[in-house]
Amino acid sequence: MTETTVTPLMRPGEFCDQLTSVLRSGAQALLAQAIEAEVASFMACHAQEQLEDGRARLVRHGHLPEREIQTGIGAVKIRQPRVRDRAGKTRDRLLFLPTVAPKYMRRSKSLDALIPWLYLKGVSSGDFQAALSALLGADAPNLSGDTVLRLRKVWQAELSAFEKRDLAARNYVYIWADGVYFQAPMEQESQCILVIIGATPEGKKELVGFTDGYRESTQSWRELLLDLKARGLNTPPK
Known part of the structure; x- marks a missing residue:
C-alpha cells in the first residue's frame, strides 16, 4: 500500500501553501529574467568598446554567490551575473550594478514598510520575530530586539530630517x-x-x-x- 492517512505536523512558523510556493517560484524566475535583461542592456551599451588588441573590453564572468532577498511571499533566491572589465583597475572602470536588486539589498521595500507598521501596531521589539514568522512563514527575516531598536533610530532620524526640510521652493495649488x-x-x-x-x-x-x-x-x-x-x-x- 502506498496511500497513508498520516498528516505531517508543521513546526511553529511554518505553513504549507501551494499558491505561495507557486508565486515565489514565479517571482524568482521573473527576477532572474529582469537581472539578465539589465546585464544584456549593459553589455550592449558598451559593445563598441575594445582593448588595444581588438578584444571586447567587457565579458560575462559567471555569477556572484547566490543570495536571498526577503519579500512579502518569503525568501527569493537570486544569482547576480558578473561582468569583467578587462581594461584593469582604471579610474573609469565599468561596473555592472543592477537596479532591480542592488548588491546589498536584503529585504524588499514592501517588507521594510511592514516592519514599522507592526511597530506602530504595538508589537514589542522582542515579539517581532514571532509576528513576522506568523505572517511570512519560517523564512521570515531574523529580527532581534536590538535590530528593531536600531531600525527605530533610523526612523527617528528620517522623521527629524522630514520635519527640518526647507519648504521655500515648494508650491501648492x-x-x-x-x-x-x-x-x-x-x-x-x-x-x-x-x-x-x-x-x-x-x-x-x-x-x-x-x-x-x-x-x-x-x-x-x-x-x-x-x-x-x-x-x-x-x-x-x-
Missing part, C-alpha cells in the same frame, strides 16, 4: 488639512494626528507636514502652520 485619529495600544483615548497634504501644479499629492495635536485644537493647528511658514512655505495656494 491646493491644500488639505485634517485630523486623523489612531487608537494606540494600552491607551483609552485615540491619538489625533494633524495632517496637511498639498497638491503640486503637476497634480501630485505630497505630505507637507504633520504633528500630534490635542483634539484638533486651534492652538495645535496654529503651531503646525507657523512651523511650515518658518521653514519657507509662504506661497498661498492658487
Whole structure:
C-alpha cells in the first residue's frame, strides 16, 4: 500500500501553501529574467568598446554567490551575473550594478514598510520575530530586539530630517488639512494626528507636514502652520 492517512505536523512558523510556493517560484524566475535583461542592456551599451588588441573590453564572468532577498511571499533566491572589465583597475572602470536588486539589498521595500507598521501596531521589539514568522512563514527575516531598536533610530532620524526640510521652493495649488485619529495600544483615548497634504501644479499629492495635536485644537493647528511658514512655505495656494 502506498496511500497513508498520516498528516505531517508543521513546526511553529511554518505553513504549507501551494499558491505561495507557486508565486515565489514565479517571482524568482521573473527576477532572474529582469537581472539578465539589465546585464544584456549593459553589455550592449558598451559593445563598441575594445582593448588595444581588438578584444571586447567587457565579458560575462559567471555569477556572484547566490543570495536571498526577503519579500512579502518569503525568501527569493537570486544569482547576480558578473561582468569583467578587462581594461584593469582604471579610474573609469565599468561596473555592472543592477537596479532591480542592488548588491546589498536584503529585504524588499514592501517588507521594510511592514516592519514599522507592526511597530506602530504595538508589537514589542522582542515579539517581532514571532509576528513576522506568523505572517511570512519560517523564512521570515531574523529580527532581534536590538535590530528593531536600531531600525527605530533610523526612523527617528528620517522623521527629524522630514520635519527640518526647507519648504521655500515648494508650491501648492491646493491644500488639505485634517485630523486623523489612531487608537494606540494600552491607551483609552485615540491619538489625533494633524495632517496637511498639498497638491503640486503637476497634480501630485505630497505630505507637507504633520504633528500630534490635542483634539484638533486651534492652538495645535496654529503651531503646525507657523512651523511650515518658518521653514519657507509662504506661497498661498492658487
